[in-house]
Amino acid sequence: MIIDFPLIFESIPKMLMGIGVTFQVLLLSLVLGTALAIVLLLLRISGKWFLAWPSMVYIYIFRGTPILVQIFIIYHGLPGLDFVRESIFWPVFRDPFGCAIVALTLNNGAYISEILRGGVLGVERGLLEAGSALGLSLRQRFLYITTPIAIRLATPAYSNDVISLMKSTALVSTITVVDMTGIARTIVAETYAPYEIFISVAIVYLIITWFIQKAFGALERRMSRHVRQETAT
């Protein structure tokens, strides 16, 4: 088995042209997914069953089915319905890129919501009791006590979720979106050199994973700097 190095050097720039699409999918579905997750979380912890229940069902369905199936339902399934084709959202669902964003947002929102809920539940009760003893309203307690602590508690799990979202973006190549994996698959179909191409693109993904881990590591250290100083003295 001879490794075709010229092919690798020729292909890497081509595949890197897809990195923009990969990052667009990642960032858009991350931001929209986080927003959706916050809504789901607020419904879930609202204390009213008719708000909490739909949120729980949503999370159960989207965490219980494979993301690839969700992508196919949205890309192949929805255009088969007349009311989708007639709705104002049709330009989104007609476009594979739009479908990819919608699918990853809906899926990721469910996962992030559970992560955020873990953070909220991790906030010490005593702090909230102290807040109420100081006369803070429920809203103030949530905004000034729960939120900052919950964010800090949820950050490690959130960074893992960003990495798994980054890996999920590779699935959009199955619905003709031309991301890095999509380009790699096209090159392999032409050259029939799976080792060279797939391993090089895997290394690119590994580097991105490494960057995400480093960035969140730095963020975590910064957010918990007051805790560290305490233990140092």
Add this chain to the structure above:
Amino acid sequence: MEATIGWWDDFFWAGVEVVQVFFVALAGTVAFGLMGAAAKLSNSRIAQKIANAYTIVFRGTPEILILLLIYFGSAITLTAIVNIFDPTVKFVDIPPFWAGSFGISLIVGGYATETFRGAFLGVDPGQIEAARALGISTVKTFFYVRVPAMWRLALPPFGNHMLSVIKDTALISVIGLNELLFVAEQGMAATAEPFPFFIAVGAIYLGFSTIITLTTMALEKHANKHLERVR
């Protein structure tokens, strides 16, 4: 859902295929997870390095890429080997079932490595010392003291690994296994009504996930039943 009438036998056999992949891949996951954990906890620097590289690579790259690489990579290697003996052969592959199960085992095994490692370290060293003080042999200590305590710790994350395995089975359709998504694609081509077919696939997977979740809950209850009585 009328469009899917007449397709239920296809869905059934595809579901059986998925269940088979699930059990094969789960066995592989446990095997790779235990090997990885053993390597990480061993005294050998080289084994530790290899295990670290393994978890970094298989947890940091997209699953679909690993499956494509294993399937097409093995196919090109096998074809090249067979061509040495018989140049007329065009294409030899590992069946997608085995390539896919192997790929999923490797991927989820990377996560299971960390779970098993954590569970092994989580067992109270006092219990091991107590067993030694009672004169119980090392092998018996492992199976009667360490493993029962360890699997209680490993169960909740292991339930998640089982869910990952079942959900990753959907990816094998990209390397051409005749599974649920494959049936849905055929149904879409034949009836031009894609929605009911893909919803059916989603519902079947949701059923599988529910069974796994309930099983994990029952197992956790079983593993912790001696603690309940104390409370």
